[in-house]
Amino acid sequence: MAGKARKVQRGELHRPPGVGGMSGVLALLLAATAVIGLVAVLRVDNWGERGSGLSERFEFSFEELLTVDPELVGYRETGQVEVPLSSVRALAAVPGGGWLVSGEGAILGFDAQGASTVRITVTGEPTCLAVAGEDHTYPGRIYAGMPSGVERFAPGGESQGMWTAGLDENSRLTSLTVFEGSVLAADAGNRVVLHWDAEGQLLSVIGRPDPSRNIRGFTVPSGFFDVAMFADGVLRVANPGARRIEAYTLEGDFLGEWGEASAAIEGFFGCCNPSHFAILSDGRFVTAEKGIPRVKIYSEQGQLETVVATPEQLSPRLLASRAFREDQTTAVLGVAADAADRILVLDALQRSVRIFEPRGGSSDAT
Amino acid sequence: MPEAGRTDRRGFLADALRTSGGFALVGAGGFLVGRRGQEELQVWQLDPDKCTACGNCATYCVLDVSAVKCVNCFDMCGFCDICTGYFETNYWSLDTAAENQLCPTGAVIRRFVEEQSGQRFYEYTIDGPLCIGCGKCVKGCALMNGSMYLQVEHDRCVNCNECAIATACPAEAFYRIPANQVEIVKQSAIGVLERRGRQQLREADEDPQLREEGESLLARAAVQRQWRARQAGWDARQQGEEAPRGS
Amino acid sequence: MVARERLAPLRGRIRRASALLSWAAWGTALAAVPARASDIIPVPDFTDYRVPISVPPAVEHPGWEWLSVLLLALALCLASYLALARRSRRGVYALTVACLLWFGFFREGCVCPIGAIQNVALALGDPGYALPASVLLFFLLPVVFTLFFGRTFCAAVCPLGAVQEVVAVRPVQVPRWLDHGLGLIPFFYLGLALLYAATATGFVVCRYDPFVAIFRLSGNFNMLVFGAAVVLIGVFVGRPYCRYLCPLGAVLAVCSRASKWHVRIAPTECTRCRLCESSCPYGAIELPTRPLPSRMRPAARTRLATALGLAPLLVLAGVLVGGLLALPLARLHPEDRLAERVLREDQGLVEGTTDASEAFRNTGRPVEELVADVLAIRAGFRLGGRWLGAWMGLVVGLKLIALTVRGKREDYLPDRGRCVSCGRCYKYCPEEQMTLGDLREQAEWESAETAEVASP
Incomplete structure (x- = not known):
């Protein structure tokens, strides 16, 4: 059979069309198509270097929040003292002058010129500090809020034991303040202020919601909850969730409040501000905010007086970059007013204490 | 048919090639799969701790609407009244009018929850179909709690072998993860999930649903911890290996 | 080439950096573990509102x-x-x-x-x-x-x-x-x-x-x-x-x-x-194929011999050229591009930042570390480039041999x-x-x- 098939003539076979040659025109067209395809491939931006290409309304701009009218800034930075610790956490002014800073494993003391005075080694990281003044039962004593309780130190740094009265496993001490025979601490975990005597005896718990006494309680959305005693014997508490500063008697009676939630410079911005505050010797308030970091001074009645430090000063990277992450925004971990009413700011990003003084003030020479 | 001698020679050569090739392939394949144990399907996911919310997720995905979308981890959320992930920074008033909303597609939904000591709390949910993964709210939320973050949604992702967003990600935040891991949560969210899980278990008592939820939360957190630890270990090992070669 | 020159002065620093790398790696490994307890933000205590749980959608059809x-x-x-x-x-x-x-x-x-x-x-x-x-x-x-x-x-x-x-x-x-x-x-x-x-x-x-x-x-x-x-x-x-x-x-x-x-x-x-x-x-x-006329056979044989001799030379040339191609080849690596960009920014050769350089700076990772990484990557490409060159030379060589061999x-x-x-x-x-x-x-x-x- 195969042998016979050789005789088959072409014309009588069913023959599908063959593959022809390439004409010049077609070759040219194909080459052109290939070039177009190649150009398209080369123009693919694989690395996202041309950006997302989203329109402007997709851009997040917080320019307005970050810029502060220079007219409003009444302070200038006059010094900066580095804290030789791997992390910083809390700041407290020493009534006679100077300050204390806590960080991982240590509490460091500095005098008013920024020279190191005392170094107390501790286990863990003290989350808040207070130093007793002359009016206190034990002048010069250092109180430190530790994860497990309140630890006392002699002015020289020797530990005098710890108390835990009124604390439970939810407790997170975020602030300490001292007045005459009292020691008070803000407990962010339980959202109350604890009031002890100087021996650690719990005297009262301030701020438990109680409609009959017109006490609404504190809203503490994050681990920032600050308290301060002023010489008038009135306790001031930052209610960060409500973005207010509230006043209480040591017995826990509500006296009044001020503060307004706002993105504008006059108000407290964000979910939970002011994160920290301190009281100047004349009763005015120094407030610090987190998120968009800024330090401002308010009058006793809560009127904005001046800006101490702008976001630009406190977190330059926040301004420089459009893309940022929240772990970089907690720039300020404490404010304090020292004996000379200079404003001390604990800068977490630079791990230093920054000193601000009024513009054109008398104490320019430091 | 070619003559017998040629067939033999060629056939022998081809057989030899085939056999050795086959053995080599199967051996190498077995070694590769065996080296890291039997791993199942892998999928793409982004590490929200590395993410800079640059917006590339919205446009570089091969899908018309990106597979990357925003997630709100409610247990990290402050339920703020002034939500920086919801309101424009220059909002006129604190209501849901479109001009006040940060999200260009209106995908963040604000719902009043309750009022406590003068503070009003709101719940913010993401309307999945509207979200295009631009990350604008993520940037806004980062000013506060950072509970909003981007994730690849695997019911939409087509799981390209080479993810176009991963290549275009300026923060190199994309990883291949085991399919059953599904997500990469923020480091800070791991503890939050664990706490919620433990709380659910404590409160569960007779409620099987609460118990189940609590257990799945703890399991999720455990997977995340494991992944983070392994990642840290690899980074360390890889850098240790490469360093001598580099210098 | 330009890049190589620019990187050269950094080498000294990099050597030190790489010595520190293992420590740095341990540092990141440790830093990854603890989250500060008080930084974790508690949700308000709602009276009768259950905080929802966001559950990511599972990977669909794992059996596909x-x-x-x-x-x-x-x-x-x-x-x-x-x-x-x-x-x-x-x-x-x-x-x-x-x-x-x-x-x-x-x-x-x-x-x-x-x-x-x-x-x-x-x-x-x-x-x-x-x-x-x-x-x-x-x-x-x-x-x-x-x-x-x-x-x-x-x-x-x-x-x-x-x-x-x-x-x-x-x-x-x-x-x-x-x-x-x-x-x-x-x-x-x-x-x-x-x-x-x-x-x-x-x-x-x-x-x-x-x-x-x-x-x-x-x-x-x-x-x-x-x-x-x-x-x-x-x-x-x-x-x-x-x-x-x-x-x-x-x-x-x-x-x-x-x-x-x-x-x-x-x-x-x-x-x-x-x-x-x-x-x-x-x-x-x-x-x-038709058998070659005998008068053409010597020429064909010469061609084959040339091709056979050329093949190893091509492989060798490939190795040499491949080694030189390492830098252009490495340009496709995102970290290489990033390092180049960051260094140019640092030297003021370019204005502004890109998303990538910004993201890098936000991590706070030292430039030296990045450069050390990139040098390792480039070393990999130098080796890989030589293999690639050898492969290409081999392919061309074999092709030439195949073209000169007339199968029967x-x-x-x-x-x-x-x-x-x-x-x-x-x-x-x-x-x-x-x-x-x-x-x-x-x-x-x-x-x-x-x-x-x-x-x-």
Whole structure:
């Protein structure tokens, strides 16, 4: 059979069309198509270097929040003292002058010129500090809020034991303040202020919601909850969730409040501000905010007086970059007013204490 | 048919090639799969701790609407009244009018929850179909709690072998993860999930649903911890290996 | 080169940095563990509102890829059966369309065996990458089948091949010289793809896959243009991607040369009728060779000797050139680009920042560390570049040898490397037509002839 098939003539076979040659025109067209395809491939931006290409309304701009009218800034930075610790956490002014800073494993003391005075080694990281003044039962004593309780130190740094009265496993001490025979601490975990005597005896718990006494309680959305005693014997508490500063008697009676939630410079911005505050010797308030970091001074009645430090000063990277992450925004971990009413700011990003003084003030020479 | 001698020679050569090739392939394949144990399907996911919310997720995905979308981890959320992930920074008033909303597609939904000591709390949910993964709210939320973050949604992702967003990600935040891991949560969210899980278990008592939820939360957190630890270990090992070669 | 000069002064610092690296690595490992308790933000205590839990959607259908592996194996069996045993062009074509629909449009082209080469290479290069067994099978199955049956995978299973098979409606012959020249690209592309995959730079084959955008009916505009261009060319040039780009095609072409069985044009015996000569749109039919006239033999021998001598030289040249290409090759690595950018920014050579440099600066990672990383990457590319060069030299050398060797063929045979076993040529063979339905017609014709011869 195969042998016979050789005789088959072409014309009588069913023959599908063959593959022809390439004409010049077609070759040219194909080459052109290939070039177009190649150009398209080369123009693919694989690395996202041309950006997302989203329109402007997709851009997040917080320019307005970050810029502060220079007219409003009444302070200038006059010094900066580095804290030789791997992390910083809390700041407290020493009534006679100077300050204390806590960080991982240590509490460091500095005098008013920024020279190191005392170094107390501790286990863990003290989350808040207070130093007793002359009016206190034990002048010069250092109180430190530790994860497990309140630890006392002699002015020289020797530990005098710890108390835990009124604390439970939810407790997170975020602030300490001292007045005459009292020691008070803000407990962010339980959202109350604890009031002890100087021996650690719990005297009262301030701020438990109680409609009959017109006490609404504190809203503490994050681990920032600050308290301060002023010489008038009135306790001031930052209610960060409500973005207010509230006043209480040591017995826990509500006296009044001020503060307004706002993105504008006059108000407290964000979910939970002011994160920290301190009281100047004349009763005015120094407030610090987190998120968009800024330090401002308010009058006793809560009127904005001046800006101490702008976001630009406190977190330059926040301004420089459009893309940022929240772990970089907690720039300020404490404010304090020292004996000379200079404003001390604990800068977490630079791990230093920054000193601000009024513009054109008398104490320019430091 | 070619003559017998040629067939033999060629056939022998081809057989030899085939056999050795086959053995080599199967051996190498077995070694590769065996080296890291039997791993199942892998999928793409982004590490929200590395993410800079640059917006590339919205446009570089091969899908018309990106597979990357925003997630709100409610247990990290402050339920703020002034939500920086919801309101424009220059909002006129604190209501849901479109001009006040940060999200260009209106995908963040604000719902009043309750009022406590003068503070009003709101719940913010993401309307999945509207979200295009631009990350604008993520940037806004980062000013506060950072509970909003981007994730690849695997019911939409087509799981390209080479993810176009991963290549275009300026923060190199994309990883291949085991399919059953599904997500990469923020480091800070791991503890939050664990706490919620433990709380659910404590409160569960007779409620099987609460118990189940609590257990799945703890399991999720455990997977995340494991992944983070392994990642840290690899980074360390890889850098240790490469360093001598580099210098 | 410029980059190398710029990096040079940094070397001293880098050496120190790399000494610190192990410490830094431990540092990051430790920093990763604790989250400060008080920084974790508690949710308000609501009275009667349950805080919802965001649950990510699960990965859908975790069994899909195993189904795909199964279907791949089945399709390969069927393809080999249809092409080799049944010799059914129609069957092969139907399977092609079915596979195009399933692997292409339904599974949207991922993971495909072509891309799987890179997963295997990455697993070889990066011990941190876990190669899924299903992906390995996606690579192995076509290779193993090709070792036995020729490129039946290309013919009927590969969705990329299928698109081109379907659109090849007006194929023309590509000039031999051009076909040989372009035919080298897949081997080069394969080398590049393996290098980039093994260095964890990226999967370039997937990145520049012209058809995946078509399968998904969405994708990057430029890639759609590229896909359209390839399809358009594919109308006139049979399987342009398979022949002139596909890296798996290069692998399978080699395997196919060693295949146990392979499709034949004539079902039984080739009658050298020349009818199939112009039937193959892929230029895969080899003509019978005539013995060289004896006066031309010395010249041919000289050519062969030259090619044989040239091959090792080409490999050597490849090694040398490949080493020099390390820096341009490394440019595709995102970290290399990032380091370049960051250094230029630091030296004030460029204004502003990019998303990537900004993201890098936000991490607070020291530049020295990045540079040390990139130097390691470049060292990898220097080594890889030499291998790539050697591979390219080898490919060119072997090609030259192959061009000078005149095989001894008496029949019309498919070139085992190029033939994708699509079965288009079967119908052209009169032997085939005789064994099929046309037989009767032939028999009638034969009987008529016999009758004619018998009648006088």
